[in-house]
Amino acid sequence: MRVLTGLVLLVSSAAFTVPALLGMTTLLSAPSLLSAPALFAAFVLVVSSASIAVFAQLAMLALTRRRPVRPDPPAPAGAPLAGHSEPLPPGPAALQRRTLRTVPFLMAALALLPGCASAPAAQAASPAACGPAARDQVRADAALREGRAQPAPRRVSVPLGSQVRLGISADTAADIHVHGYDLRYPVQPGQPACVVFVASRPGLFDVEAHPDILLLQLEVK
């Protein structure tokens, strides 16, 4: 039970790295540090890293603290917060435990480090199916190879109202369906199909090869 609590706490503290990292990246990409988004990102960063530290510390306590030998008080001891209610045994164990307490803070600091050095993800090479895109067009290409999408299914961000140039190639005959816009058209092997349409509806729309092989998602906003 104690181990489980500790693990849940650990996972929670790990989950807090996500907002911490996001806050960090927002902070790093903000044009001015005194703008509202930057200040908010800083706030999120502080809150989440503090939470990481607290949660991880509680997890450490839950995982390392032993049950008291004589549980004479019937009050439910053993909650992870109640560390102050029982004196720690003196000696090297206490010292070790005290050093253990600093571990979470170090971990939190380590978890925050990658945010400082995050590089933009490498762009996947997309198969050319559709020719060059015009200036205001958003180009999205995908290929269907042996029943799977190539590159792996991903999300393409499209500004609302812009033209989308969607090129699909396939190694078998397939029906392509753009949800939301209800475009359906066939693709033959060796003959990439190219569709140009205006993204006039906001939303997240699947582009599928029927029955249900997701090729990509269009995020129109």
Added chain:
Amino acid sequence: MPLAHGVGGSADLPLPLDLVLQAGAATVVLSFLIAAAVWTRPRLAGHPQRPVRTAGKLPGLRMLVLVASLYLVADALAGPRSAANPAAHALFVWLWVGLVPLSALCGPVWRAVNPLRTVFRLLRLPRAGLRPGPGAGVWPGVLWLLAFVWFELVAPHRTDPVVVGCALLGYAAAQLAMAVLRGEEWFARGDCFEVYSELAGRLSPLRRRTPLSGLAAPFPAAYRGAAGPAAFVAVWWGSTVFDSASGSPAWAGFVQRTGHPALSATVALTLVCAGVFLAVRKAARGLDVTASLIPVAAGYTLAHYLSLLVVEGPRGLLLVIQQWGLAPGAAWAVVPLPPVIAGAQVTLILLGHVLGVIVAHDAALAAGARVTAGAPGPAARPMLATLADELPLVLFMIGCTWTGLLLLFVR
């Protein structure tokens, strides 16, 4: 024309990041404020419950629901086998999604209008059952719910009207047979929609004078213990979580790499539900998380299916009307504004979280009061001890809320 997507999926944009972060921070702050500062004595437990009426003024409504169900099943089996058939809308949108807001508002409505109960009474089947007994409590309902969410989220051809009709007929036959065996009260624990409605109906502000006291009320004795309801809520919440996660490109890529979509989806769905169940049972020693997870699950379900309900619910009604040859050109083409949907989603999740924390905290306080009931003096357990007790619980709920928010963000 291939018949897939009888019910259009929701096309909501993922939640914007700033909203997620604000809401995440708010959950932490609200939880601890409520738990530590605002709510200092138990207020919810011990309020009387009104029994659900299963007869009385409702026969008209019961008949209406029965006729509608019979019509829809017959239409599913004999009607057009295309996207113009409202069967999938009726099952997946009206019943499955619509039951949550309706129950959360009006109480356990499905118990009052369940067409299977009506059939059972009309056929004059033995009300006490041939072999009455408590059986396995609410566990059959849990398994039926798991089967249903598998059908809804994983089963191939699940939007084919004939498949929907056959599934409904099979479900009705199995339920009626079990009810003949166990008596009419089987429906209260074996019919997953009735249990679903009963649990969501505990949120109802109309049925109880003290808001939220329904969540602190003990579960019906027929459920036999707390593990059954916990498993039910776990399947309910876990299936919605799975539905969110399986809409992501990452999941689609994983499934395409492994190559067995139905198998991997089945395994993942079961694992998610089992994981939630273990977390519910083990997160808080001694304290029962089930009641406090109900508002979280309801809020998350509503947030996840909000646009589906708004867009596809009326569209199903329109399909029914158009089958009769009326309103041939009409179309329900409402497109919800993304910011409104996002705001509503965050509000619902946060609301569920706050209610859940309040209920959990109240239960912890009440348990503390019970422990020290024999002790002299008005002072109950020290506040800090209670807080320490419920800390894992609150952390678990924060985790649930974060999970929900992040899932709606990556979706």
